[in-house]
Amino acid sequence: MSHQPTPFDRTALLDDFSIEVTARDGDRLTEAASSLPTGTRVNITALGTEDPTARLALAASAHRAGLTPVLHLAARRLADEQELRSELQAIQDQGTSSHVVVVGGDPRKPVGPYDSALSVMRTGLLAEHGVRDVGISGYPEGHPDIPRAMLAQALTDKVALLESQGIEATVVTQFSFDVDAVLGWVERVRDLGVEAPLRVGVPGPTSVKRLLAFARRCGVGTSAGVARKYGFSLGNLLTTAGPDAFVSALGERLEAGRHGDVRIHLFAFGGPVGTAAWARDYLAG
Template sequence: MTVNRAALLDDFSIEVTARDGASLTEAAANLPAGTRVNITALGTEDPTARLALAASAHRDGLTPVLHLAARRVASEQELRSELGAIQDQGTSSHVVVVGGDPRKPVGPYDSALSVLRTDLLGEHGVREVGVSGYPEGHPDIDDATLARALTAKVALLEAQGLETTVITQFSFDVDAVLGWVERVRDLGVDSPLRIGVPGPTSVKRLLAFAKRCGVTTGAGVARKYGLSLGNLLVTAGPDAFVDSLGERLEPERHGDVRIHLFAFGGPTSTAAWARDYLAG
């Protein structure tokens, strides 16, 4: 039994930045009620703008999912303050905890796991926690360490009575994604998986994000995905990737797998793509 396109995009999520506030409100018309909207934690953005976007998404009938970047948190008090702020505005039910970009932590938390160990999430109304997955590996962390960290996070959150969702870095390679899904299931992780997929945007922009994130863009992978390396200005969507993934996923083997759309081309075009893809 394979997964059809409607099942794969059922309850899909979308990832935006604080700069996407106005366009997210416009995009909401094409997003199903309750859609998870992940709001990244970029060091260049004002945290108050992220809070405001979460509140706005909540008013629009969406489910905001704020990212907490462990290595950017200066103290336990700062962590409590950030969690308290999202709890006060009613947007703390879902969060994502990541290590964050700085190589050297500014405070006591050197990894996502160190934040999870504080037990502060459940105290502030968090019910579901997103953690990171890397189908093509991580440029700075070996695969064995990644596997140990993932299983530790899932076990810790289960012990705390919190749900876990694994959200992956985007990829253009269905083979790499399926291989990673099978390895994760072999580890005993049965949490829902959200596979990162870029929303429609220019090939030039996609390649720039791929380079930054260590995502493979070889000629064979690019051709299968539908990227035209000879025309960087053309817009590329994830149709071929999602078609192939949906055809090859086996629910009894791969478990609960959904799509997580990175809105590199903006929330409006990404939401419209999802609407049109589902419509066939």
């Protein structure tokens, strides 16, 4: 008897999608809130150049607007345990600690005792401060400094540790332009026995020039062939590119039974207003 794959509704990718912003997007996120479904996860990045109080204020604003703020904690930027406790206590006090993302962070050398996201998770302080769901990083196109085997081991270690602490894990990926790379990565993750929800990172609509700048910064591949598949031309940097073709192609090739819970995570490189409008129009269309 032949195997009949369970079809994956491509609109399901944008059912409960998430969006990623920076503290600088405060006013624009307020404007975008009316276009975002109630409860939408809003990841707020931890940039070393931003004021931490601005990120806290944005999380509180998102919470008041009926959204779910997800603050990033950058392990290698934490000076000591007291700073970690203070950050967690601050978000717990304002009722925004249920969801966080824990990343290693930009500095190659840690400023304190935490050299990785896993080292922060091992403290046990997340559950103590009301964290129920932790976002962890995924890399469909690999990482320039970390071998694939080490990435796989870190992923399984984090998921197992969080499970032992009674915390749910959500894997949020670096953005990609390559559907083949994403599908291959999803299958490898499932083959590892990781059943956690996966949120595949894609850029919201923005200029091609801006897209390429972020791609270079993040080490994401942008060959001419992949760019054409994604839907933009490397020969015209002034045009705007959106993820329509990528999302449609990914949705058509996913199988619910094989690939599990997969959603879209939109990086608001062009701003939260345009990103929210894109998601609304894609679902309507």
